[in-house]
Amino acid sequence: MRIELVASDGHRLGAWRAGPPAARRALVVVQEIFGVNRHMRRVCDAFAAEGYAVVCPALFDRVERDVELGYEAADVARGRALRERIAPAQVMADIEAAAAALPAGARRGIVGYCWGGTVAWWGATRSDRFAAACCWYGGGIAATRDETPRCPVQMHFGELDQSIPLADVEAIRAAQPGVEIFVYPGAGHGFGCEERASYKPDAAALAQRRTLDFFARHLG
Template sequence: MSTLTIDALDETGSFSAYVARPEGTPRAAIIVIQEIFGVNDGIRQKCEDFAQEGYLAIAPDLFWRLEPGIELDADVPEQFQQALDLFGKFDQDKGIADIESTIQVARAELGGGKVGAVGFCLGGRLAYMTAARTDIDASVAYYAVGIDGLLDEKHAIAKPLMLHIPVADHFVPPEVQAKMHEGLDGHPKVTLFDYPGEDHGFAAELGKRRSEEAAQLADKRTAEFFAANLG
């Protein structure tokens, strides 16, 4: 298992990141942004999949200030509750700063070149924030939460952003999805895809939440998006 140690921008410490490297020279880098369950087996598998596609993939441990190295299972009720508690305590602005430092490390590893981000759940929200607040080259958000509260940042999105929206997401009700479409459908850099009948977590690599056909469709769209925007 390959890891990196990354210094926090505010110099309060450092955190680990899981790294998957492709064979040969990477075509670009992708920051894989965790769910509320930490950098677990599913997130590591996402990294390995991107490495197979030729990308340097890095998943920073964004919960390091709360519980470094924590890994939780969405299918275990007690661990799901623990994950929700961590989400409630998590400082999202510091999370974006940690993603920013990860972007810098990725660019240094590449010797320049493009860096993308992909996030899931909380990570989807952070991917949207990354698109609005950093110089990331392309971002993808799966089942992002609370985007209706971030629409005032949409004008800062200058690079391509794709959102995968499960229509039956029990964490993102229909009125929030409607606000997402109302606010973002006309944005020249943003693409939204709806997945009717699908629930939160449908593209998880592992566990009961995965919905195979929809997951494959979303991942195909993501692969094509990164190929077009990262090279």
């Protein structure tokens, strides 16, 4: 269901909520550069089916409300342009608002995809809200790899991701030896999205199992 959040600076943004309202484990799910679209709602609903309370904030509401994009070249260009208009501090304010909307007393995690994978990393390094963070193909992680995580972190990358070269993955691994990092052979960027041409079902299923196992370990 759709809800409204209020960030610390007074900004009001939409979000997608799913899962049991009194769950013991809860997640902030962070969008790609395509908004809280059909794919992201499916991701949320899949976690909800595993018993998690989930909130997925509409980060683009800072510049344009209710954005839902597809995966064609024009959508990529528009998503990138929207992302560039939002400061990291504003993103984190909205992430904090989403975390606050999760059930009181639940152990909270954060998981993100594409741009959201980078934001999930920031959730680990720039917030004290989360007990675990999982990052799927976050292209901006390498640039902020020297930040200090405050919770356990797991990352997933595609071997053939043209936007995240393996040299970046190895740089992250060297900077963060305590982070659990998986690379999926033959997988490209967005391999976990069933609406992309790069979708790789076997890799997506394995990454999801590892993600669920990771959160089960760290969120209790």
